[in-house]
Amino acid sequence: MTFGASALAQAQEVDYLQAANTEAALLRRAWLQLQLHRTQDALDSAARVIFTTPPPSAHVEAFARYVRAAAYRAQGLAERGRFDAQRARQLAVDPELQRRLRQLPTVAARPGAGGSNSAHAGAVAWSDLRIQRRGGWRPQPPNTGNLDPMQRPSRVTIHHSAMFFQSTATRAAATQISQIQREHMNNRGYGDIGYHFLIDPSGRIWEGRQLRWQGAHASGRNNIGNIGVCLLGNFVRERNGQGPTPNQIRSMEQLVVALMQRYRMTGDALFCHSDFKSTACPGPRMAPIVKQFARELRARRIAAATEEDE
Ligand SMILES: [Zn+2]
Numbered sequence: 029m030t031f032g033a034s035a036l037a038q039a040q041e042v043d044y045l046q047a048a049n050t051e052a053a054l055l056r057r058a059w060l061q062l063q064l065h066r067t068q069d070a071l072d073s074a075a076r077v078i079f080t081t082p083p084p085s086a087h088v089e090a091f092a093r094y095v096r097a098a099a100y101r102a103q104g105l106a107e108r109g110r111f112d113a114q115r116a117r118q119l120a121v122d123p124e125l126q127r128r129l130r131q132l133p134t135v136a137a138r139p140g141a142g143g144s145n146s147a148h149a150g151a152v153a154w155s156d157l158r159i160q161r162r163g164g165w166r167p168q169p170p171n172t173g174n175l176d177p178m179q180r181p182s183r184v185t186i187h188h189s190a191m192f193f194q195s196t197a198t199r200a201a202a203t204q205i206s207q208i209q210r211e212h213m214n215n216r217g218y219g220d221i222g223y224h225f226l227i228d229p230s231g232r233i234w235e236g237r238q239l240r241w242q243g244a245h246a247s248g249r250n251n252i253g254n255i256g257v258c259l260l261g262n263f264v265r266e267r268n269g270q271g272p273t274p275n276q277i278r279s280m281e282q283l284v285v286a287l288m289q290r291y292r293m294t295g296d297a298l299f300c301h302s303d304f305k306s307t308a309c310p311g312p313r314m315a316p317i318v319k320q321f322a323r324e325l326r327a328r329r330i331a332a333a334t335e336e337d338e
Contacts, residue, residue: 030091031124032053038064044119051077051088057093059263060179067099068271076101090119090175097132105274110135111324154286159225160234165202167221169223174219182253183297184284185246186318187223188263188310192270194229201228204260205236218244223256231275250304255287263311271313282323288325295325 030052036044038060045057058073077084077092084092093116113132120126144265193204210220214224222234222244236258237243245256259276262269277325284298300318301309310318 030059031317033127042066051080051084053314055088055091055095055147058092062095062099065102068135069100070095070099072271075211075320076312079316079319086119090116090122090125092152093119094125094129094132094217101132105273106133108134108274108277109132111327113319141218152282154284154290157233157282157286160198160232162235162238163203164198165209166325167206168213170220170241171213172219172241174217175237178191178242179238179253181239181255181291182293183299184255184257184287184293184336185250185299185301185304185308186314187245187256187258187301188225188272188282189258189260190262190264190309191260192262193260194270196228196230200231200287201226201230201234201260205234205256208258209236216244220244223258225255225257226285227257227259227276227279229273229276230283231273231279233279246299246301246304257283259314259315261308263313264308265311269313272317277317284321286323295322295327298325322330 041058042057042064045053045060048054048057054073054077058070058077061067061070061073073189074092074095077091079280080094080182083089092209097109097113097116100106100112105337113129113135116125117129122127189204189208191204193200195201195204197243205221208223208226212218212222213220220241221236223240225266226234226236228234239255243254243256245251245258246254257280259272259280261272261276288294288297298318300315300320301307303317
């Protein structure tokens with residue numbers, strides 16, 4: 029039924045399904061969006077099926093994972109869909125789906141990935157991460173009397189800036205970050221910009237508040253030992269939203285892995301702002317990506333532990 033031919037033109041059917049929210053309609057929509065090369069929409073629709081509460085049946089998850097793997101491949105990011113493809117192969121019982129999964133080429137892990145300490149393909153060591161220095165966005169000096177020392181980092185929380193922002197220019201990002209600092213210091217009374225890191229749409233990672241200071245991004249005690257990472261952009265579709273760029277996601281993953289290795293954290297330590305309070309942050313187009321990445325980090329760690337046991 030998900031793969032079936034349609035009496036309506038595909039584009040028309042997608043519009044028709046836009047209003048529907050049932051699992052079956054979302055799955056069908058994801059599949060059609062993939063056919064129409066609307067890969068980001070296909071990823072979004074499939075994510076809505078996978079990351080619901082309660083979780084979908086194995087059968088439904090397998091279909092949705094397949095769509096994600098194929099959509100990532102169509103974006104030239106097959107590596108990112110590797111976990112989806114693996115999981116779909118484990119879960120698939122439908123013969124047509126199994127056939128399609130066999131046709132989907134297997135993506136090999138890059139050398140160096142999958143070991144007990146390199147939790148993610150494309151992982152880079154902390155010292156190799158390219159981070160734009162704080163001075164690059166001309167910050168106001170922090171009000172250190174209003175800052176608390178950071179305790180040992182034990183978690184990482186992902187945010188969006190909630191402001192539409194698409195520029196890939198270095199200078200535009202720097203201006204945007206200094207505006208966020210002004211808002212945080214002048215209007216909210218923080219001692220400095222609230223986030224430790226910011227990631228612009230081209231994937232540049234910028235230093236925000238220095239890591240020796242506790243952040244101000246997750247409310248009160250939730251900030252203790254909590255590294256705040258903000259992706260520039262507004263990932264709430266209904267409010268003039270946009271999607272995170274592939275470069276932004278890749279940098280987020282590299283930064284998170286490097287931080288986790290540096291401070292010996294696991295996938296359990298990766299959070300969305302919305303895990304701490306009722307907020308849309310980091311937005312419906314980002315939260316499922318964070319959730320999946322956390323699962324992937326957990327799964328890889330278990331796989332690594334099992335190898336060591338044998
Ligand atoms: Zn937030």
